[in-house]
Amino acid sequence: MSPSLNAQLSKNELLKLADPTLAGTLAETLADPAADHICEDDEQFIKFHGIYQQDDRDLRKTGKKYMFMIRARLPAGVVPAAQYIAFDKLATAYGNDTLRITSRQSLQWHGVVKSGLRALVKGLNDALITTIAACGDVNRNVMAPPTPSQGVLSDLVIADARRVSDALIPETRAYHEIWVNGQALNLSTEEKQAFEDPLYGKQYLPRKFKTAFAIPPLNDTDVYSNCLGFVAIADPADPTRLLGYNVLAGGGQGMSHGNAATYPRVADDLGFVTPDKVVDVAKAVLTAYRDSGDRTNRKHARLKYVLAERGVEWFRAEVEKRAGFSLEPTRPVELTRQGDLFGWHKQSDGRWFLGLYVETGRIHDTAKYRLKSALRQVAELYAPEYRLTPTQNLLMANVSSEHKYAITALLAEHGIQVERQARSLRLNSMACVSLPTCGLALAESERFFPGLLDRLEGALGQLGLQEEDLIIRMTGCPNGCARPYMAEIGFVGRAPNKYNILLGGGGDLQRLNRDYRSSVKGEDLVTELLPVLTRWKNERIGHERFGDFVARVIWPEQDAAKALSA
Numbered sequence: 001m002s003p004s005l006n007a008q009l010s011k012n013e014l015l016k017l018a019d020p021t022l023a024g025t026l027a028e029t030l031a032d033p034a035a036d037h038i039c040e041d042d043e044q045f046i047k048f049h050g051i052y053q054q055d056d057r058d059l060r061k062t063g064k065k066y067m068f069m070i071r072a073r074l075p076a077g078v079v080p081a082a083q084y085i086a087f088d089k090l091a092t093a094y095g096n097d098t099l100r101i102t103s104r105q106s107l108q109w110h111g112v113v114k115s116g117l118r119a120l121v122k123g124l125n126d127a128l129i130t131t132i133a134a135c136g137d138v139n140r141n142v143m144a145p146p147t148p149s150q151g152v153l154s155d156l157v158i159a160d161a162r163r164v165s166d167a168l169i170p171e172t173r174a175y176h177e178i179w180v181n182g183q184a185l186n187l188s189t190e191e192k193q194a195f196e197d198p199l200y201g202k203q204y205l206p207r208k209f210k211t212a213f214a215i216p217p218l219n220d221t222d223v224y225s226n227c228l229g230f231v232a233i234a235d236p237a238d239p240t241r242l243l244g245y246n247v248l249a250g251g252g253q254g255m256s257h258g259n260a261a262t263y264p265r266v267a268d269d270l271g272f273v274t275p276d277k278v279v280d281v282a283k284a285v286l287t288a289y290r291d292s293g294d295r296t297n298r299k300h301a302r303l304k305y306v307l308a309e310r311g312v313e314w315f316r317a318e319v320e321k322r323a324g325f326s327l328e329p330t331r332p333v334e335l336t337r338q339g340d341l342f343g344w345h346k347q348s349d350g351r352w353f354l355g356l357y358v359e360t361g362r363i364h365d366t367a368k369y370r371l372k373s374a375l376r377q378v379a380e381l382y383a384p385e386y387r388l389t390p391t392q393n394l395l396m397a398n399v400s401s402e403h404k405y406a407i408t409a410l411l412a413e414h415g416i417q418v419e420r421q422a423r424s425l426r427l428n429s430m431a432c433v434s435l436p437t438c439g440l441a442l443a444e445s446e447r448f449f450p451g452l453l454d455r456l457e458g459a460l461g462q463l464g465l466q467e468e469d470l471i472i473r474m475t476g477c478p479n480g481c482a483r484p485y486m487a488e489i490g491f492v493g494r495a496p497n498k499y500n501i502l503l504g505g506g507g508d509l510q511r512l513n514r515d516y517r518s519s520v521k522g523e524d525l526v527t528e529l530l531p532v533l534t535r536w537k538n539e540r541i542g543h544e545r546f547g548d549f550v551a552r553v554i555w556p557e558q559d560a561a562k563a564l565s566a
């Protein structure tokens with residue numbers, strides 16, 4: 001690399017170049033009982049190991065209380081019972097006694113102090129779960145439809161998601177040495193600098209990279225919001241036969257307030273590939289991004305900006321060149337709705353699965369609702385497979401008829417109903433973690449959202465709209481971790497207790513919403529929405545969804561008002 005190019009690289013790029021093994025000084029700091037936190041450079045390396053250094057923001061006034069968040073790598077969100085039991089125990093022993101289902105079908109442990117960090121990560125590895133590449137400038141947790149209702153096709157797609165996930169894992173030995181063997185990587189500085197990952201090279205990716213699979217007609221993985229998407233195409237004559245996938249590229253959500261050069265984006269269609277080519281095409285997309293993404297400005301480094309600026313034709317040609325084959329034309333397909341199913345449903349193999357609503361994805365115990373204890377006991381007694389959904393909910397899969405009633409009874413004893421668990425507006429909605437753990441939060445999200453939904457439910461009840469399907473998402477900042485820009489109603493944190501309201505995403509999660517109001521106080525959000533909800537009730541056509549009504553009626557009005565004032 002020329003000295004001038006080097007000078008322009010962002011700080012993260014220089015760090016990766018200085019130690020491509022990603023070991024940093026993590027082993028040394030872990031071995032030091034006096035250290036309660038890791039240094040700034042290691043904060044970047046440790047992300048590639050699936051870990052974030054955080055501090056409890058509720059306690060900042062009295063000084064920084066350091067702690068760590070650990071994220072697992074769980075392709076398709078599949079968690080066998082034995083692993084779940086281990087996860088639960090680790091959360092109690094080393095975390096804040098909760099587990100958090102993420103918006104990408106993974107699990108997080110929060111509130112882990114440094115003295116428990118290695119034990120937790122080692123415990124996960126002992127349960128045969130890795131955290132490598134759950135964060136960092138690499139391919140993240142691969143999403144795939146968790147609902148077993150699509151039978152054989154689900155199994156095939158989950159298997160492909162796993163293959164892609166495995167093929168895109170970085171190869172550094174640092175992770176294993178530090179967390180599993182509990183020792184430093186035994187290499188000199190020169191040897192470390194000489195390391196080169198066969199796929200990622202020395203500098204890994206310019207930024208994070210996200211992959212998801214979908215099975216039509218469901219879009220439960222929000223496939224258009226991912227860097228790389230695979231939409232399964234089944235044989236119309238035999239829906240159990242997987243013909244291949246439409247490949248999408250260049251979706252993303254994150255943006256920054258007041259910076260028009262950053263924006264959410266819906267992915268473009270690249271073409272169709274057969275299942276045997278899935279890994280090759282994933283590698284081709286990833287390396288095309290590796291070599292074309294912006295490494296000077298991390299706010300402009302995601303794949304979506306490459307697609308937006310160089311165009312889909314250029315990118316497709318680049319992918320085809322690297323893959324060594326041409327993509328066939330995209331096949332016609334329709335994704336119609338989000339898709340989590342709640343309550344008991346029969347699987348195609350005669351067994352059952354139960355969809356459970358998990359408020360904001362937080363698995364914990366309260367006096368009346370002991371979800372954490374219940375999930376642990378069900379896992380111990382009946383060993384179903386747990387599956388995490390991209391809307392932060394949980395499925396218990398592969399349950400026999402004889403266990404179905406016992407599980408229902410056990411859940412009821414813990415205050416959990418399996419029928420009518422909540423109204424649709426809650427079931428389809430989600431909020432990001434935000435305060436007190438997220439270092440980037442500008443406003444509350446997870447802790448504020450349930451109360452907001454209560455008030456919204458009240459207002460919808462007065463309009464007779466309480467049973468309507470609505471996709472509502474909230475985040476504590478514009479980074480978009482709960483994918484708020486795809487929602488029918490999105491609330492995005494702007495400052496403490498202030499939110500932007502965005503309206504008009506589609507029920508099929510293929511259309512971005514648009515700004516409606518900015519910097520609204522938390523207590524005024526429902527009042528701001530009431531006029532447009534009332535108009536929806538009075539002016540909708542048939543069963544028109546809220547997002548479609550906004551796009552049909554409100555957006556043209558906003559455009560006309562803008563044109564007038566211009």
Ligand code: SRM
Pocket residue numbers: 052054069071101102103104105106107108134140141208210225251252253254255302361431432433434437438439440479480481482483
């Ligand atoms: Fe996220 C950063 C939590 C899904 C876009 N995200 C963060 C951090 C790690 C804050 C930080 O960098 O210090 C948050 C940790 C909070 C905490 O205390 O746990 C965080 N993101 C989450 C999770 C846990 C939200 C949740 O409530 O479920 C999700 C974990 C998913 C997983 O298992 O891998 C999560 N993040 C997302 C998504 C949704 C998705 O991927 O489908 C997005 C938008 C999609 C996208 O990437 O475009 C997302 N997170 C971001 C961004 C903005 C990136 C950008 O391109 O601008 C950041 C900030 C950053 O990377 O600098 C961020």
Ligand code: SF4
Pocket residue numbers: 432433434435438439440441442445475476477478479480481482
């Ligand atoms: Fe934190 Fe913002 Fe992501 Fe919410 S959206 S978890 S506040 S980074």
